[in-house]
Amino acid sequence: MSKDWPLWEVFIRSKNGLSHKHAGSLHAADAEMAIENARDVYTRRNEGVSIWVVESSHITASNPEEAESLFDPAKDKVYRHPTFYDLPDEVTHI
Secondary structure (H helix, E strand, O other), X not given: OOOOOOEEEEEEEOOOOOOOEEEEEEEOOOHXXXXXXXXXXXXOOOOOOEEEEEEHHHOOOOOHHHHHHHHHHHHOOHHHOHXXXXXXXXXXXX
């Protein structure tokens, strides 16, 4: 494997209708190779129905140390929280 191969983040969807979840990372020369390698490494027991690969350099993430200032504006919108509403007794799955 070449040191110049980019790092790829792998996301697997285990069943139709579910979200893709981060499974891990791997190095590959291109997207096609990354999908093939992800299949071999992360779905050996037929755990997935869909694979996404994203070159790590294309991901932008927030800084965990800045979480308070980033998420603070949402705290003053109590109407967005389900605890603000009265639910009928027959609604049990929330």
